[in-house]
Amino acid sequence: MKLNLTMQRKAVLEVLQHAHDHPTAADVMDRLRAQGNVFAYGTVYNSLRYLTEVGLVKELKLGEAASRYDAKMEDHHHVVCTRCGRVDEVTIELPAEWLGKAAQETNYELHHASVVLEGVCSSCSVQNSPSK
Amino acid sequence: MKLNLTMQRKAVLEVLQHAHDHPTAADVMDRLRAQGNVFAYGTVYNSLRYLTEVGLVKELKLGEAASRYDAKMEDHHHVVCTRCGRVDEVTIELPAEWLGKAAQETNYELHHASVVLEGVCSSCSVQNSPSK
DNA sequence: TCTAAATTTATAATAATTCTAAACAAGGGA
DNA sequence: TCCCTTGTTTAGAATTATTATAAATTTAGA
Numbered sequence: 352m353k354l355n356l357t358m359q360r361k362a363v364l365e366v367l368q369h370a371h372d373h374p375t376a377a378d379v380m381d382r383l384r385a386q387g388n389v390f391a392y393g394t395v396y397n398s399l400r401y402l403t404e405v406g407l408v409k410e411l412k413l414g415e416a417a418s419r420y421d422a423k424m425e426d427h428h429h430v431v432c433t434r435c436g437r438v439d440e441v442t443i444e445l446p447a448e449w450l451g452k453a454a455q456e457t458n459y460e461l462h463h464a465s466v467v468l469e470g471v472c473s474s475c476s477v478q479n480s481p482s483k
Numbered sequence: 484m485k486l487n488l489t490m491q492r493k494a495v496l497e498v499l500q501h502a503h504d505h506p507t508a509a510d511v512m513d514r515l516r517a518q519g520n521v522f523a524y525g526t527v528y529n530s531l532r533y534l535t536e537v538g539l540v541k542e543l544k545l546g547e548a549a550s551r552y553d554a555k556m557e558d559h560h561h562v563v564c565t566r567c568g569r570v571d572e573v574t575i576e577l578p579a580e581w582l583g584k585a586a587q588e589t590n591y592e593l594h595h596a597s598v599v600l601e602g603v604c605s606s607c608s609v610q611n612s613p614s615k
Numbered sequence: 616t617c618t619a620a621a622t623t624t625a626t627a628a629t630a631a632t633t634c635t636a637a638a639c640a641a642g643g644g645a
Numbered sequence: 646t647c648c649c650t651t652g653t654t655t656a657g658a659a660t661t662a663t664t665a666t667a668a669a670t671t672t673a674g675a
Contacts, residue, residue: 491653
């Protein structure tokens with residue numbers, strides 16, 4: 352099964368590779384449009400699915416409505432700012448020891464771990480606390 | 484602001500308290516129906532939101548389409564079986580040291596951490612490996 | 616070149632959830 | 646008690662993200 356990168360798939364991949372954030376499918380669509388590539392919605396979703404399947408991008412489900420996509424393939428975790436919604440990356444790895452304990456507790460054969468942290472990012476915490 | 488537990492909210496809460504799994508809104512709806520409580524969908528969602536806001540239940544976003552709800556309030560993490568979709572709990576806590584490093588790396592003020600592990604549960608791994 | 620398979624497209628469909636407006640209920644004064 | 650305000654439930658419409666469908670198009674291989 353060899354890689355079949357059509358021009359639309361290539362364009363989607365490039366958007367993700369040049370992004371320094373974590374765009375949703377709609378974001379990807381917008382950025383393609385901005386550069387003159389008008390594809391059908393289905394094509395963008397299809398491309399994202401294809402690229403995910405062949406392992407060129409990763410789908411992030413961070414508990415928001417929409418999935419985000421990421422071309423950076425090293426395994427990493429994420430922090431979401433509860434004030435502004437910004438998402439940043441956490442590159443340090445979960446201690447193997449902790450994963451071992453979790454596997455033992457649950458009796459699962461673990462394949463993957465994903466941590467979503469929540470907090471307030473530095474720019475939001477500079478502004479005075481919310482009134483609420 | 485005092486607690487306002489209407490009978491529908493109470494019924495929803497009770498379903499969650501008696502559940503030993505992690506029901507979705509639709510599951511809650513079904514269980515209510517099964518016991519003769521037919522509420523509007525909006526009401527179930529409303530109740531779940533209210534109960535979450537006052538801190539009696541927790542909304543779990545595990546990367547599936549639908550949110551799951553849980554009346555168990557101690558903080559804990561989850562494992563999802565990639566074969567059968569079953570969800571189990573992980574009660575061990577993330578090492579504070581790791582969280583500290585994450586806070587340092589990201590420069591966030593962290594409030595909450597949620598880990599979603601993926602793997603194969605014991606009953607699925609007993610059955611011979613999938614053909615795929 | 617011809618054919619079969621894969622892909623794109625536009626659009627319809629689905630699933631989970633929220634919104635809306637009307638009807639209802641409850642509680643606190645006058 | 647009656648009235649009024651406020652909050653809640655209800656049914657159904659609306660929204661959002663995503664997937665499915667079917668026709669048209671492209672691609673690759675014989």
